[in-house]
Amino acid sequence: MKCLVTGGAGYIGSIAVKELITKKHEVIVVDNLSKGIKKLVNKKAKFYKLDLTNYKSLSKVFQKHKPEIVMHFAGYKAVEESMQNPEKYSDNVIGTANLLKCMNENKTKKIIYSSTAAVYKPHNKTVTETDELEPNNYYGETKRICEQMILWFSKIYGIKYTIFRYFNVIGDGGLNYIDPEATNVLPIIMEVVMNKRPELQIFGTNYPTRDGTCIRDYIDVIDLVDAHIKSLNKANNEIINLATNSGTSVKELVSEVEKALNITVPKKNKGRRAGDPPTLVASNKKAQKLLKWTPKISLKKSILATYKAYN
Numbered sequence: 001m002k003c004l005v006t007g008g009a010g011y012i013g014s015i016a017v018k019e020l021i022t023k024k025h026e027v028i029v030v031d032n033l034s035k036g037i038k039k040l041v042n043k044k045a046k047f048y049k050l051d052l053t054n055y056k057s058l059s060k061v062f063q064k065h066k067p068e069i070v071m072h073f074a075g076y077k078a079v080e081e082s083m084q085n086p087e088k089y090s091d092n093v094i095g096t097a098n099l100l101k102c103m104n105e106n107k108t109k110k111i112i113y114s115s116t117a118a119v120y121k122p123h124n125k126t127v128t129e130t131d132e133l134e135p136n137n138y139y140g141e142t143k144r145i146c147e148q149m150i151l152w153f154s155k156i157y158g159i160k161y162t163i164f165r166y167f168n169v170i171g172d173g174g175l176n177y178i179d180p181e182a183t184n185v186l187p188i189i190m191e192v193v194m195n196k197r198p199e200l201q202i203f204g205t206n207y208p209t210r211d212g213t214c215i216r217d218y219i220d221v222i223d224l225v226d227a228h229i230k231s232l233n234k235a236n237n238e239i240i241n242l243a244t245n246s247g248t249s250v251k252e253l254v255s256e257v258e259k260a261l262n263i264t265v266p267k268k269n270k271g272r273r274a275g276d277p278p279t280l281v282a283s284n285k286k287a288q289k290l291l292k293w294t295p296k297i298s299l300k301k302s303i304l305a306t307y308k309a310y311n
């Protein structure tokens, strides 16, 4: 299949490109390299440095390659930044609008879209796909708007979609991607382990959870990419959570790292970070059923893979 991958030089996209190439697909990558790293893009893929907000350049790539399918990973994703610089995050919407326009003009059949847990209204039960949506930050709102655009383009033009709502993605797919501006907890813990930061600040220890710290559903990036590959010709017009069905608190995550690496991580209890829901854990039953997919990689393995990437 001829597959165009946006964000194909990024953390998740670069692994997807590698897997697609391994499975003998033809791959075209577009990435603005704002956080992507060009050398991670498999040499067998065609690469274009461009920003999705540039419709003209994007359109030329579509006209030249006529992709059959799009995997759309590109987008800004830092929750806190989206509340300080919303204009930047509007590009998530503009880029997706341009992409859908190009897909329609060039008869691309399907989009596989990276959405997020941040579209849901926070509550303390296990999240399912039919739960109410109510993003509580602008990043989540841009993803919800893009989901809606995709649904409408599907209704009006018949473009097929699989929308994946990612929970907390961790691990490394063998390409050693290091986030140049880490904001997520495991990369930050690794920076502490590597002496690039003095300590981990634990944001909030008085949440209504088993140990007072926030609980998240950590899913390995290899399992996540596997679901994308499986959806190339399955799960059409479906919205699917990618999660493990089980939660880990910040304190539990730190202690897993300490056990796996046999070290002590310096840490300090801090106040809550604005906008953090206490618990975010999702059911993955729908993914299991529609994709015959199940996450296989343990938390310990993800931690060890991340550590390896930093060394």
Ligand code: UFG
Residues within 6 Å of the ligand: 077, 078, 079, 116, 117, 118, 139, 140, 167, 168, 183, 184, 185, 186, 188, 200, 201, 202, 203, 204, 214, 215, 216, 250, 273, 276, 280
């Ligand atoms: N945390 C700390 N210290 C840190 C960083 C994070 O204690 O230095 C805590 C956070 O407060 C939170 C947990 O670790 O309780 C996880 O935080 P992350 O920043 O790693 O992840 P989030 O759950 O905030 O965000 C992730 C994705 C977003 C997505 C969101 C969905 O990174 O893209 O899940 O809610 F939108």
